Amino acid sequence: MVTETPTLTGELVARPTLRDRATRHWRAWLAMAVRYGLLTVFGLAFVVPFLWMFLAAFKPQAEIFQYVYPLSWKTFIPQEWTLENFARLLALDPYPFTRYLGNSLFVAVAVTAGSLVVNSMAAYAYARLDFPFRNLLFVLSLATVIVPFEAFAIPLYLEMRTFDWVNSYKALIIPWIANGAGIFLLRQFFLDIPRDLIEAARIDGCSHIGAFARIVLPNSVPALITFALIRFQASWDSFFWPLIVAPSPEKRVVQVAIATFTTEVQTQWGLTFAASTLATLPILLLFLFLQRYYVQGVLMSGIKG
Amino acid sequence: MLTRLRSSALVAEEWKAAALLLLPASLGLLIFAAFPIAQAFQISFYDAPLLGEQREFVALANYRTALQDPEFQRALLNTVLYTIAVVVLQVVLALLLATLINHAFPGVGLFRSAYFLPVITSLVVVSTVWKIMYHTDNGLINSILRTAGFSAQPWLTSPDLALFSIVIIGVWKEVGFSMLVLLGGLQAIPGDIYESCSIDGSNSWSTFWKITLPLLRRALLFVVVLSTINAFKVFIPIYVITNGGPSDSTLTLVFYIWQNAFSYFKLGYASALSFLLLGLVLILTAAQFRLLRSNVEY
Numbered sequence: 053m054v055t056e057t058p059t060l061t062g063e064l065v066a067r068p069t070l071r072d073r074a075t076r077h078w079r080a081w082l083a084m085a086v087r088y089g090l091l092t093v094f095g096l097a098f099v100v101p102f103l104w105m106f107l108a109a110f111k112p113q114a115e116i117f118q119y120v121y122p123l124s125w126k127t128f129i130p131q132e133w134t135l136e137n138f139a140r141l142l143a144l145d146p147y148p149f150t151r152y153l154g155n156s157l158f159v160a161v162a163v164t165a166g167s168l169v170v171n172s173m174a175a176y177a178y179a180r181l182d183f184p185f186r187n188l189l190f191v192l193s194l195a196t197v198i199v200p201f202e203a204f205a206i207p208l209y210l211e212m213r214t215f216d217w218v219n220s221y222k223a224l225i226i227p228w229i230a231n232g233a234g235i236f237l238l239r240q241f242f243l244d245i246p247r248d249l250i251e252a253a254r255i256d257g258c259s260h261i262g263a264f265a266r267i268v269l270p271n272s273v274p275a276l277i278t279f280a281l282i283r284f285q286a287s288w289d290s291f292f293w294p295l296i297v298a299p300s301p302e303k304r305v306v307q308v309a310i311a312t313f314t315t316e317v318q319t320q321w322g323l324t325f326a327a328s329t330l331a332t333l334p335i336l337l338l339f340l341f342l343q344r345y346y347v348q349g350v351l352m353s354g355i356k357g
Numbered sequence: 358m359l360t361r362l363r364s365s366a367l368v369a370e371e372w373k374a375a376a377l378l379l380l381p382a383s384l385g386l387l388i389f390a391a392f393p394i395a396q397a398f399q400i401s402f403y404d405a406p407l408l409g410e411q412r413e414f415v416a417l418a419n420y421r422t423a424l425q426d427p428e429f430q431r432a433l434l435n436t437v438l439y440t441i442a443v444v445v446l447q448v449v450l451a452l453l454l455a456t457l458i459n460h461a462f463p464g465v466g467l468f469r470s471a472y473f474l475p476v477i478t479s480l481v482v483v484s485t486v487w488k489i490m491y492h493t494d495n496g497l498i499n500s501i502l503r504t505a506g507f508s509a510q511p512w513l514t515s516p517d518l519a520l521f522s523i524v525i526i527g528v529w530k531e532v533g534f535s536m537l538v539l540l541g542g543l544q545a546i547p548g549d550i551y552e553s554c555s556i557d558g559s560n561s562w563s564t565f566w567k568i569t570l571p572l573l574r575r576a577l578l579f580v581v582v583l584s585t586i587n588a589f590k591v592f593i594p595i596y597v598i599t600n601g602g603p604s605d606s607t608l609t610l611v612f613y614i615w616q617n618a619f620s621y622f623k624l625g626y627a628s629a630l631s632f633l634l635l636g637l638v639l640i641l642t643a644a645q646f647r648l649l650r651s652n653v654e655y
Contacts, residue, residue, distance in 0.1 A: 230385025260374035
């Protein structure tokens with residue numbers, strides 16, 4: 053955190069008179085007030101929609117739009133608290149909403165676990181092993197990152213049809229395990245692990261794979277958590293692919309389920325708010341506890357990348 | 358002799374380990390990325406319906422159709438306008454927020470988390486909530502406007518306003534991410550640079566333009582390139598909120614590709630459009646790298 057401001061160091065130049073100091077003091081206060089004012093206005097713009105969504109989930113259907121105008125505390129706080137929206141989510145036909153939450157959770161956990169294993173293995177080979185065509189292979193796997201998924205979603209869908217994977221968990225999970233960006237990110241982390249550490253393990257009789265499992269992985273836990281978070285969120289939020297490849301209610305994921313509520317002719321806003329709340333809370337909690345890993349990942353990719 | 362034998366055994370062992378470690382990821386990328394990408398290129402030269410196996414080779418006809426298709430042109434125009442608006446607003450706002458928050462003061466963590474809330478929320482949920490907030494009669498936005506004495510706006514029903522309404526959502530969702538990256542960039546600038554500036558007597562405005570911005574080049578490049586690529590692929594808000602309307606005013610490239618593939622079942626044409634998308638994304642990225650990398654290196 054940078055605590056010095058340019059104006060504070062100005063005192064090095066000339067000895068300030070009493071009046072200068074008073075002006076500066078007053079100015080610092082004004083700057084602080086403006087800073088807090090602006091930050092609060094923006095903060096409200098980001099927080100209010102969430103508050104509205106969470107609180108509306110506890111309103112009866114009739115009350116949701118009743119007090120929107122004129123703006124008052126009644127706009128947000130339910131007059132009559134109810135769990136009826138959540139109860140109706142559990143009684144949905146043909147599957148309760150928990151089925152969609154469960155589908156998403158299962159897919160996200162499987163993608164995350166698979167990604168961790170497969171991409172860290174490849175990343176280690178690219179970071180620390182020497183073999184023919186290493187750079188060419190690395191560049192090729194990176195090239196897959198540049199192509200937008202939307203550009204090859206159609207043939208991938210056709211491939212799923214050939215495999216007979218449409219409307220299956222396999223189609224939701226397996227194509228997302230190998231990840232070029234992940235290989236790149238983890239390789240960056242692994243390059244920071246001192247060579248000597250690996251050499252020592254090798255001299256002690258470890259195989260390459262043994263050194264990877266016993267030295268590199270345990271020394272990269274923060275990096276692995278960062279990567280796991282990124283993959284989990286990407287999978288939990290994914291929409292385009294599940295919409296195409298697994299539209300059946302049985303395999304429907306939570307984001308597709310919510311979009312289905314929203315785009316249906318007879319829109320049920322109470323249900324939509326309750327469903328959105330349930331789909332957001334798990335991720336919110338996850339990030340609350342693991343925030344610093346995520347922030348670290350963002351900074352890594354931005355500054356070092 | 359002995360050492361050479363040993364070392365060649367070691368080399369063989371290393372190659373074997375590498376092959377083993379690389380196999381799953383490479384196979385995955387080959388089957389689920391490289392192969393479909395090649396396939397997309399091939400299909401784009403065919404007239405291929407979604408169902409039924411008969412495909413007819415039409416050479417460049419799909420690409421020729423695209424260049425004369427007024428809907429594609431509309432989608433391209435909308436996408437370009439959307440991207441420019443989102444990227445400019447997002448970078449300016451993120452820079453402002455990062456500058457404001459780049460000090461130690463009570464509550465700084467709280468503000469940072471607040472700005473980050475939309476980033477960790479799914480775009481489907483964000484789009485759903487904004488769709489309701491934009492409602493002309495029952496929406497929160499118009500209620501705020503009317504309470505403040507302004508008139509209600511037809512956010513999603515006016516062809517002149519709808520695309521801008523989607524822009525606001527795009528900025529709101531991702532500005533926290535850009536802010537975080539720029540904050541990292543700001544904090545990487547050594548403090549003594551600012552000290553020498555204030556000794557030289559330059560004011561904070563010119564310090565910002567002459568020192569901070571050039572030193573932020575790398576973080577800025579990252580933010581601009583990433584947000585451009587993301588904005589160019591905008592799909593979810595269109596699908597959830599407007600369906601491309603009213604009167605094609607929010608029809609975007611990826612939405613049009615999706616329509617062609619899964620509503621009109623024209624896979625060949627959709628693939629040709631996908632390759633035009635890929636080409637545009639590559640050109641844009643390369644151009645931004647040139648533009649932002651060219652000057653001062655530090």
